[in-house]
Amino acid sequence: MARLQGLGRLALDALLPPRCVACGEVALTHGTACGSCFASLTPLVEPLCRRCGAPFLHDGQAAALDEQGGSWCLRCTEAPPIYERARALYLYDEGSKRLLLPFKHGDRTELAAPLARQMARAGRDLLARAECLVPVPLHRSRLLHRRYNQAALLAGQLSRVSGIPWAANLLRRTRRTPSLGPLGAAGRAEALRGAFAVMPGAHHRLRQRHILLVDDVLTSGATVSACTAVLLEAGVRSVDVLAVARVADPRQAADA
Incomplete structure (x- = not known):
């Protein structure tokens, strides 16, 4: 055969x-x-922050070490995220944009399968304890315009690769949010306040479970943090995050 x-x-x-x-x-x-x-493409490998997955150019950029000897970046040392760990496959730069922009905006939905296969390798430690894959949701108006949620396509393909069940509709985006790019940390948090909710009747599917949030690009972490807060309020045991690419911490680049 x-x-x-x-x-x-x-x-x-x-x-x-x-x-x-x-x-x-x-x-x-x-x-x-x-x-x-x-x-x-710039794969994200060690050294990186054990908590948020931000890449270091060298080991000396770590701001602190945890009890297991894992390196933490300055941002996570000052204000640890409410999710447990985040990982991404690539750095979000010109190379990864050649994959992600057509996938996100150009109807290249067939890219979900090869990207998910590579994400499964990059996030194997997170997948090892995940009990359910949950994509970051789009607001219905944006979904109607784009016709698909790229995070949901990735979660579905990750489920096929890993055998872990996924749930497309556990989370919903209750309202459209502005572009977060020009906003600072406080502005992003305010813009996302109340923007996500657990679907009615879905709380029993979440209690005491390890959830893996799936998205295409991790920027400041404000969106996945807002999703994590809603999931934890619903009784989830823990939340990890897995993305195709992530933006480097500008403070790390400035330090280098």
């Missing part, structure tokens, strides 16, 4: 040559990036 499957893949590659998921140029296999696009 394995030999037949291998022959089938060879036949498919001959009829439809593999194309890069980012630029469309010829790639080695289906669902992967070409050499040039792959080289432009």
Whole structure:
């Protein structure tokens, strides 16, 4: 059977040559990036903050160590996030934008599967204790405009890869929120106040469970923190966060 499957893949590659998921140029296999696009990606690996997953350029950027010897960034040392841990596959830069912007805004929904497979490797420690995958929700008006929630597509594909159940409708966004980019920490928190809620009747599905929040890009962490607060109020035991990419802490870059 394995030999037949291998022959089938060879036949498919001959009829439809593999194309890069980012630029469309010829790639080695289906669902992967070409050499040039792959080289432009910045995987997030150690050293990084044990809590929020922010990358360090060197070990000396750690502001503190926890009881297990894990490094914490300055932001988490000053004000630890209410979620347990966050991880991302790539740094959000020009390389990862070549994947994420078409996926998010260009109807390239087929990118969810290869991205989820790579997220599963980057977030294997988080998946090991997750009992349910929950995507960060879109407001219905934005969902009607875009026609899909990219976080939900990722969560569904992660469920297929990991075997962990996912729930598309446990969380809802109760109102549209403004762009958070120009806002400071206090402004982001205020803009997101009351913006999320647990669906009526769903509380019993959440009590004492380990939830993994799934999103495409982690920026300041304000959105996932607002979602986490609602989930914890509903009785969830803990919340971790897994994203495709995350923005680097500007203070870490300034320090470097």
